[in-house]
Amino acid sequence: MALAERCAVDRRATALLTGLRERHGPGPLTLDAAGRAFAVPLTAEDAARVLAGAPDPYSPATREKRAALEQFQPHGVLVSQGGARDERRAFNEAVLEYRTRLHSSAPAVVRTVREETGKLLGAVTADDGEIDWRRFHTMWNRAVRRIVLGDAARDDTALTAMLDRLRSAGNWSFAAPRRTALRDRFERRLRAHLDRAEPGALAGALARTPAAPGVDPAGQVPHWLFAFDAAAIVAFRALALLSTHSRQEDQVRAETAVADLTEPSLLPYTRACVLESVRLWPTTPFLLRESVRETRWGSGALPAGTGFLIYAPLFHRDGSLPYADRFTPEIWLDGTARDTEALMPFSAGPARCPGEDLVLLVTSTALAALLERHRHLLERPARLRPDRPLPHTLDHFALRLAALPH
Numbered sequence: 001m002a003l004a005e006r007c008a009v010d011r012r013a014t015a016l017l018t019g020l021r022e023r024h025g026p027g028p029l030t031l032d033a034a035g036r037a038f039a040v041p042l043t044a045e046d047a048a049r050v051l052a053g054a055p056d057p058y059s060p061a062t063r064e065k066r067a068a069l070e071q072f073q074p075h076g077v078l079v080s081q082g083g084a085r086d087e088r089r090a091f092n093e094a095v096l097e098y099r100t101r102l103h104s105s106a107p108a109v110v111r112t113v114r115e116e117t118g119k120l121l122g123a124v125t126a127d128d129g130e131i132d133w134r135r136f137h138t139m140w141n142r143a144v145r146r147i148v149l150g151d152a153a154r155d156d157t158a159l160t161a162m163l164d165r166l167r168s169a170g171n172w173s174f175a176a177p178r179r180t181a182l183r184d185r186f187e188r189r190l191r192a193h194l195d196r197a198e199p200g201a202l203a204g205a206l207a208r209t210p211a212a213p214g215v216d217p218a219g220q221v222p223h224w225l226f227a228f229d230a231a232a233i234v235a236f237r238a239l240a241l242l243s244t245h246s247r248q249e250d251q252v253r254a255e256t257a258v259a260d261l262t263e264p265s266l267l268p269y270t271r272a273c274v275l276e277s278v279r280l281w282p283t284t285p286f287l288l289r290e291s292v293r294e295t296r297w298g299s300g301a302l303p304a305g306t307g308f309l310i311y312a313p314l315f316h317r318d319g320s321l322p323y324a325d326r327f328t329p330e331i332w333l334d335g336t337a338r339d340t341e342a343l344m345p346f347s348a349g350p351a352r353c354p355g356e357d358l359v360l361l362v363t364s365t366a367l368a369a370l371l372e373r374h375r376h377l378l379e380r381p382a383r384l385r386p387d388r389p390l391p392h393t394l395d396h397f398a399l400r401l402a403a404l405p406h
């Protein structure tokens, strides 16, 4: 990430694709690599068409994803196909309560997030006052284990460490040997937590939700655990944005001042700050699809098996958008984002993230709690100035904030 930020990788990639679109037309751009056909949609309309066409003809279960995710979630919805995909998708939507802004576990989520952020602030204040990524992430993982598996999983760092090792192996995709012994141990440990079915945790909701025959309920959980990492990154970047943008920080404070933060609250402006963090720096910059049959594009056709690479920053940071490189939560509240096909922080179409509403609840609750009695100062604030275009790549590992009582 540090190297990517120094080399401005995302700015260069966006400029390259924008230049190719100007030179060759709206595309999609097609290329062959390692004997395989790939297509890069260059317009928001084409990207939306591909995302709307999931899972047929544009399947989210691409070869690369199947090879990578096989390591730790072979039965996850993202790599499933056919009828099994439909059943697993429905199960995920039911447990995660997709399209419900306050999950039925919201009271427990709020309690957990406030306790864990409170402990973090207590510890840093007693120490040097600094919140870096390591501290923030450690706090986050404790909260996530409680939210997903229940309070008794809070300190099971071994489970998270096993998942991290399986994910590292997954990153090597086809090149990595299968870590079956490690996967077995991870699954056994995970099932022990799920068997407790703690009410208030997702594990409780999982046990209560009827599953169709093609669904392995426990097999969906590794994705949830690892996907919460993206939420940590997004929340930490949003905190850095708020620490450098006083107008938006004041808005959050105005919103939270009139809410009872010990109860689940909608906090629309705070949620919009989180959405801006994902728009500016998407945690899934590439949305991948693979066509299951020949597809027609203009006067031509692309063969079955074509890999489609949708590069979200190309659209989120399109220079023709007046807010492209600015922190503008308002666009998520005034209808601008809703009417702009180009914005897809949680993807779009039938494979859109079913965890979106839960993520926005957890992250907005965390931001509200972190700002309730503290203000935060970013070390090297020059990187995120309101009067300058925001960088296209932001290394969250390098962010450091000083927490000061407010």
Ligand code: HEM
Pocket: 060, 077, 078, 079, 089, 092, 096, 223, 224, 225, 227, 228, 230, 231, 232, 234, 278, 283, 284, 287, 288, 345, 346, 347, 348, 350, 351, 352, 353, 354, 355, 356, 358, 359
């Ligand atoms: C800020 C945090 C998150 C972001 C930005 C995010 C974003 C995304 C995106 C972009 C996709 C679609 C990928 C594609 O189209 O190929 C996706 C899929 C998915 N996400 Fe999330 N996600 C987040 C957190 C979560 C969490 C916490 C959960 C579960 C608790 C979750 C559950 C899922 C699932 C199950 C899928 C697969 C959906 C399918 O294939 O039908 N996500 N997410």
